[in-house]
Amino acid sequence: MNLRRKEQTVGAAVKNLIQHLGLEEKLRLMQVEDIWRKTMGENIAQHTLKIDSKQSTLMIFLDSPALRQELSFGRNKILSALHEELGAEIFTEVKFL
Numbered sequence: 001m002n003l004r005r006k007e008q009t010v011g012a013a014v015k016n017l018i019q020h021l022g023l024e025e026k027l028r029l030m031q032v033e034d035i036w037r038k039t040m041g042e043n044i045a046q047h048t049l050k051i052d053s054k055q056s057t058l059m060i061f062l063d064s065p066a067l068r069q070e071l072s073f074g075r076n077k078i079l080s081a082l083h084e085e086l087g088a089e090i091f092t093e094v095k096f097l
Contacts, residue, residue: 028090029053035085036060040078044071058082058091068096 008016029051037045050061058079062068071078075094083089 025053031086032058032082035082039081039085053091056090056092058094059097060094061097071096 032053033051036048036051040048044067047062047064047067048060049063052059052061060071062071075096079091079094082091082094
């Protein structure tokens with residue numbers, strides 16, 4: 001009996017499992033949340049209610065209208081910083097809600 005095995009590295013196996021379970025988007029958002037806290041600082045992170053995405057738009061929900069307004073002025077710079085930390089340009093837009 002000849003059994004064929006498809007050998008792969010542990011990293012590749014985990015990546016395939018994540019894809020198979022449909023967890024890619026959830027893991028990416030967890031990574032974005034960590035980067036957001038690190039990049040923007042603890043004070044802004046405390047005012048962040050939720051981070052989500054829809055298609056290629058990153059949505060940051062904040063509890064302060066004034067902070068929402070202030071961050072929207074620097075949206076391009078913030079998006080660039082997030083992309084640099086992520087190592088890829090995943091989002092085309094960031095919205096502060």
